[in-house]
Amino acid sequence: MRDVIVIGAGGGGPVVAKELAGRGLDVLLLEAGPRHADPDSEWTHLENDANNPLTGFLRFGPQDRGAPAWYRETPQNSFIWQLSGVGGTTQHYFGNCPRAMPGVFTGYDGADRDAYDTAHLFPFSYDELVPYYEWVEATLPVQTAAMGTKESVFFRGCEGIGLPVQTTKTTVEDSFRPQQNAILQPGGWAGKVTGRDDPRLRYPESTGCTFCGYCMQGCSMPHGAPRNLAAKRSTDNSYVPMALTADAWADGGRAAELIADAYVTRIHTERRSGETVATGVTWRVGSTGEVHREDAAVVVLAGGCTESPRLWLNSALPNPNGWVGRGYTDHFFDWMIGLFDERTESSKGAASAARADFPGRGGMENVGLTPGLQQFAAVFSDSGIRGHHTNGRAPKGPWDGPAGRMIGPELKDALMNGIDRLLNILVITDDDVEAHNRVTLSALPADEHGPVPKVRFHQRRRSARTLANREFVARKAAEVLRAAGARKVVRVDWPPLLLHVQSSMRMGRSEDDSVLNADAEARWVKRLFVADNSALANSLGGPNPTLTAQALATRTAEKIFSTYFGGDPWVAREAPTVSTDARISSRLADVVG
Amino acid sequence: MPDQPVRTPDRLLARRTFLARIGVLGATSAVATAIPATTLARTSQAAPAAPAHPDTASVTDAALDRLLDLLRPVLSELSRDTLSGLVVMTSPGPDRFSAAQGTPRPEPGAIEAGGTDFIIEALDGFVPFPDQLSTPLLAALTTALDDTGIALPTSLNTLLLGQVATLDQALLVILRNDQTLPLSLVVALLLNLLATQVNPLSVTGVLSSPFARLSLDEKCRAFELLEGPDADLIGLLDANLPEPLRDSLSGLLRFLAGALLEFSAFGSYNEWAVFDRQTRELTARPVGWELSGYQPDGVVHGWDDFIGYYQDRSEVGA
Ligand SMILES: Cc1cc2nc3c(=O)[nH]c(=O)nc-3n(C[C@H](O)[C@H](O)[C@H](O)COP(=O)(O)OP(=O)(O)OC[C@H]3O[C@@H](n4cnc5c(N)ncnc54)[C@H](O)[C@@H]3O)c2cc1C
Numbered sequence: 001m002r003d004v005i006v007i008g009a010g011g012g013g014p015v016v017a018k019e020l021a022g023r024g025l026d027v028l029l030l031e032a033g034p035r036h037a038d039p040d041s042e043w044t045h046l047e048n049d050a051n052n053p054l055t056g057f058l059r060f061g062p063q064d065r066g067a068p069a070w071y072r073e074t075p076q077n078s079f080i081w082q083l084s085g086v087g088g089t090t091q092h093y094f095g096n097c098p099r100a101m102p103g104v105f106t107g108y109d110g111a112d113r114d115a116y117d118t119a120h121l122f123p124f125s126y127d128e129l130v131p132y133y134e135w136v137e138a139t140l141p142v143q144t145a146a147m148g149t150k151e152s153v154f155f156r157g158c159e160g161i162g163l164p165v166q167t168t169k170t171t172v173e174d175s176f177r178p179q180q181n182a183i184l185q186p187g188g189w190a191g192k193v194t195g196r197d198d199p200r201l202r203y204p205e206s207t208g209c210t211f212c213g214y215c216m217q218g219c220s221m222p223h224g225a226p227r228n229l230a231a232k233r234s235t236d237n238s239y240v241p242m243a244l245t246a247d248a249w250a251d252g253g254r255a256a257e258l259i260a261d262a263y264v265t266r267i268h269t270e271r272r273s274g275e276t277v278a279t280g281v282t283w284r285v286g287s288t289g290e291v292h293r294e295d296a297a298v299v300v301l302a303g304g305c306t307e308s309p310r311l312w313l314n315s316a317l318p319n320p321n322g323w324v325g326r327g328y329t330d331h332f333f334d335w336m337i338g339l340f341d342e343r344t345e346s347s348k349g350a351a352s353a354a355r356a357d358f359p360g361r362g363g364m365e366n367v368g369l370t371p372g373l374q375q376f377a378a379v380f381s382d383s384g385i386r387g388h389h390t391n392g393r394a395p396k397g398p399w400d401g402p403a404g405r406m407i408g409p410e411l412k413d414a415l416m417n418g419i420d421r422l423l424n425i426l427v428i429t430d431d432d433v434e435a436h437n438r439v440t441l442s443a444l445p446a447d448e449h450g451p452v453p454k455v456r457f458h459q460r461r462r463s464a465r466t467l468a469n470r471e472f473v474a475r476k477a478a479e480v481l482r483a484a485g486a487r488k489v490v491r492v493d494w495p496p497l498l499l500h501v502q503s504s505m506r507m508g509r510s511e512d513d514s515v516l517n518a519d520a521e522a523r524w525v526k527r528l529f530v531a532d533n534s535a536l537a538n539s540l541g542g543p544n545p546t547l548t549a550q551a552l553a554t555r556t557a558e559k560i561f562s563t564y565f566g567g568d569p570w571v572a573r574e575a576p577t578v579s580t581d582a583r584i585s586s587r588l589a590d591v592v593g
Numbered sequence: 594m595p596d597q598p599v600r601t602p603d604r605l606l607a608r609r610t611f612l613a614r615i616g617v618l619g620a621t622s623a624v625a626t627a628i629p630a631t632t633l634a635r636t637s638q639a640a641p642a643a644p645a646h647p648d649t650a651s652v653t654d655a656a657l658d659r660l661l662d663l664l665r666p667v668l669s670e671l672s673r674d675t676l677s678g679l680v681v682m683t684s685p686g687p688d689r690f691s692a693a694q695g696t697p698r699p700e701p702g703a704i705e706a707g708g709t710d711f712i713i714e715a716l717d718g719f720v721p722f723p724d725q726l727s728t729p730l731l732a733a734l735t736t737a738l739d740d741t742g743i744a745l746p747t748s749l750n751t752l753l754l755g756q757v758a759t760l761d762q763a764l765l766v767i768l769r770n771d772q773t774l775p776l777s778l779v780v781a782l783l784l785n786l787l788a789t790q791v792n793p794l795s796v797t798g799v800l801s802s803p804f805a806r807l808s809l810d811e812k813c814r815a816f817e818l819l820e821g822p823d824a825d826l827i828g829l830l831d832a833n834l835p836e837p838l839r840d841s842l843s844g845l846l847r848f849l850a851g852a853l854l855e856f857s858a859f860g861s862y863n864e865w866a867v868f869d870r871q872t873r874e875l876t877a878r879p880v881g882w883e884l885s886g887y888q889p890d891g892v893v894h895g896w897d898d899f900i901g902y903y904q905d906r907s908e909v910g911a
Contacts, residue, residue: 044873045892048863054719068719075844077820077851130911144908148898155903167909178903185907191899201895210895223894347887348896354903371881372863379683379858380851384820388813391820405854408696408809412684412884415862416700419885443841444723495851 002028004560005281005296007264007311010088011546012532012553013302014239015136017256019557021246022577023567027256028294029243030283032303033084034063035260036091036236039220047370050217051092053081058092058218060084062286063261072306073442073454077382078496080455082304086260087236089304089499092216093546094352094367095182095232097142099133099169100548101359101430101541102126106509110172115360117465120327120433122537123509123518126170131571132551133169138576139242140182140233142547146191147178148211148349153340153423153484154366158356160483161476166357171543176356179365182233182547183215183350184208184580190222190231191349203229213368215351226585232350238579239550241588248587249577255591261286265449267299267315269525276318278528284449298560302532302553305501309439309534310453312505318524323515325439328455328504329539331362332462332470334427335377335494336399336477338486339417347419352426356480362430362473362542364480371419378414381405382459383493393493395471398478403493414490423484425477429470430542432463433503435513457496502545505534519559520552527564531556605754607738608761613749613796614739616785617764620671620801622751624663629656630755631762652759660763668767668778671801673709675781678805679853680708682812684861684884693800694809703857706880707866712856716777726845727779733830734782735765743793780853787815787826820850 004020006013009031017029036042036057043050043057050056054069060082061069072080083089102108103116107125122129136142145151158176166175186192187207189200201210203225210221210231219232228241246253266282280295301308309325317324346368357363369377384391386404394402406414414422442454474491481489507530508514515523520535522528531553533545540548554571561567612618621628631652652660677690685691686702703709752760768775781802788795788804791814795803804815818826822843831842862881869876875891882888 046864046868046875048859048865049868049873052715052859052863052865054715071723073841074848075841077847079851079855144902144906147900147903148896149900151903152900165904167906169909169911177909178906180909186899190895192897193895194893194897195895196891196893198894206895209899211898212893212895221894345896345898348898370863371879371885371887372859372861374885375683375858375862375881376855379854384817385813388810389817391817407682407813407854408685408694409698411858412698412702415881415885419887444726 002026002294002296003565004028004298004300005030005294006300006302006531007281008032008088008302008304008307008532009086009235009240009258010302010304010532011090011235012549013300014235014243015550015553016300016302016531016557016560018239018243018246019554020561021243021256022250022253023561024252024254025565026254027243028296029256029258030262030264030281031086031258031260032263033061033086033260035086036218039218043218043220045212045214045217047217047372051373058083058085064287070447070452072452073444075454076457076459076495078455078457078498079380080306081497081499082306086240086258087234090234090546091218091236093234094215094350095234096179096352096355096365096544097137097140097182097547098171098180098355098357098543100126100543101171103359104538104541105129112360116430116541117432117538120506120508120513120538123507129551129555132554133547135554135571135576136547136550139579140238141578141580142180142182143185145179145181145183145350145353146186146209147353149343149345150349150366150368150423151178151354153344154354154480157480157484161479163356171357171359174358176354179353179355181350181353182238184229184231184233186211209350211349213348213351216369216373227588228584229580233579241584242579244591245584245587248583249581263449264311265314267301267311267317267528269317275526276524277526298527298529298564300560301528301530304532305504305534306439306453306455306498308505308530308532310441313441314450320524321512323506323513325504326435327433327506327513328437328439328457329431329433329502330457330496330498331500331539331542332429332431332459332466333494333497333500334470334474335380335492336425336427336474336481337378337414337490337492338423338425338481338484339414339488340421340423340486342485343420344423345420346422346424356476357542358473358476359541360430361469363428364425364473364477365428367424367426369424371415374419375411375415377424378411378490378492379405379407380494380497381492382495386410395491395493397475397491398482399489399491403491405492406490423481423486425481427470427473427477428500428542429466429473431466431469431539433506433538434463436461439504455498459496500545502533502536502539505530507535507537519563520556521559529556529560602754604738605757607740609752609754609757610739610743610745611737612757612761613745614743614786614789614803615734615782616671616675616802617668617760617782618749618752619797619803620667621664621760622748624667625752625756627663628660628752628756628759630753631758652762657763657766660759661766664763665767672713672775672777672781674800675784675802675804676712676777677704677709678800678802678807678812679784680704680712680857680861682809683854683858684708689800690805693806694812696809700884701880703861706861708857708861711860711865713777715856715860716780717775720776726841727776730779730830731768734779735761735768737829743789743796746797748797784815787818790818791815816850816854819846822846
């Protein structure tokens, strides 16, 4: 019998595991995918080897790379970009850590208070979350992004359209800024030399981000750095190492146990004094097919926005208002490509180190990619093929020609202009929680873990506010690219790309349209908490979700500790340990071996 | 699984047209003389109940086996040509497929980047495509008729109807019984079907695949039909789908249209073809890197692109 079992070692799960291990609880962290304990021997810096969604080492599938990836039904043009493995989808995230818009919380009283998804606010105030933001920002840590050439081009565009600079963590007006990101700032030779196997690029001659440009291929730079000193603070480099070494850095801490290749297939419950109570889980070992069951005082579900509803439904847990899996938000992204005559160095440095925000509308950020992914992004469209067919859409605006995917000579010429002579802007929409965008169980055959999830997005029937916001930000993105000097601007009009995922098991003020109460405990199952992005009440107004999910997970860890283990909250009265702490590095050397 | 269709002359004429449209008839003309003829049923009304297994029809097993040996490489060539016609949409080059679509280019493209093999390997080896969806698609391709009356050129009219029946039987065996589902073949046949809808003249020509014979603009129209998806296409395919999956079909086709182009683009510009799995190193410079100027000196562990902090601000307040 464990104190706590956490399901899923992605963006959220390890936060709860680390915090509660730090309090001395007996924590078991179960992860469906591989461990990737030794990136040097398991990873490369090559995009197909890394990111091929079917075969890459960063994919959503079992530990055995020879076995097929896990199929999920998406009955529309769309793409779910989630990863299995320790670190989950943060393994290839960009580390951007903006705070949510204050307007998406209860109690916000700014002049723009009606501009947000006011029907689905967080059930508490922004101020209440701030100490948890600060705690996570200090732990990861979150810092101001270093600037490379591509950021300077982005900033020039933002200056050119007259946007002011934001110099605070909380966003209060339309503005641009370097990202606050979970990427260690470059130190020593990092960012100052180009090379391979150059001793100056090895730790400790270099510390932090070496500007290698492989955020999306998983971060283990600089070479030779202990895992918890890798530049990008994906949870495999930050929270997981802390959870595994809690006895080394926390007074009275107890190291959490991590089991990878362990797919949870069921959450168990029983009836106790008229209530349904979570009692433990069953998981299946990928490599052997063996099945294990363990009990726990508290179960924490953190499989991500697509998988958490699936496990809930497969466990036949109660769903009286039908909101399990509903209200899925994805920032209804779009993609704008600007082609330049000058060099932008798009493939170098942190993938996305600059942003602009438009409260009540959404935001945007620059993104640099490798050649194959660049072309993937350029043909991922819901508007047919530029100049050939519209698929019923193909909007026009301050970009060149109708929106749509490039093809043939145009597509090739765009890349031949130079991967380092373009600038991509990701359009991030402040989108509404809508019941019809949802996860259900597919009618297709079950896999070895039960019925598979089906993710339905009605991209053409989204709320008027969502659609208007997307058009607003898309125009801004095109204007920024032009102001920065782009010779040609292409709007791709992406179908749903599910990687900023939120709110599919949302917490909310009303019992009628939420699954979790304000403590992130399931309304209908006691001792079951949700600690991934699905617990978020809404799409945060557009900011990238992971920091907020991690702040919320920290708060949830406190709620668990005080509600079920008789402890006191700590965030208000203690100082956090930073995840780069030397005690973690030296203990890691023992536990990883 | 629907029963073996009755082989009457009318039906076989329509079936022959369909086989021409999906590229099978044209591709097999080279081995046509080796195809034995199946005995035809006398009338459609009096046709006996269809045999449960396709391979128990009226050609001897030995004859069928010989035909299968001949047919497998021909069909795999048909898929290759069709999918080559697909990948050059995303990166035309100096090859014959790019020339056929009307966009020849001097510098290397998808073919040189191994795009065709990339997509075939992905489709056949790794796409976790559930049988429940692929089986009805196969069933549609192996039973569908074309009675739109497209006139076949004489070059495609050489098979006796009995031979068409045999060919059909063999196709059924290949699609249903092979160890791994040849999803690449299913996709190829589907693209060819759409190609001949866009341009009926594409049933014959220089390359073996109707889709690969289209101009780039016509290929885009074929994708328009797939992505729409076109009602006729849905009608053809969903007759074989079990009820709970009917809704999934149009979504699946939309997904497929997007995924085929996205995967072609990814595969035509990434390092797949020159990656050595053993050493985890590149054996040559990837075409996509050369085209885009990516990493001129190969993989690096750092770039000297750190300029500083915007307005010299390296931290911000609350
Ligand atoms: C290319 C890319 C860039 C991104 N950049 C940013 C960024 O800059 N900033 C940002 O905030 N966000 C970013 N994101 C999004 C970010 O990755 C997610 O917000 C975050 O990973 C979500 O965390 P999660 O815990 O909800 O889910 P995940 O990280 O997906 O983790 C869920 C984990 O649970 C495991 N799991 C699922 N089901 C089970 C089960 N039944 N049993 C056991 N384990 C299970 C999964 O294998 C997975 O490891 C990016 C995403 C992508 C794809």
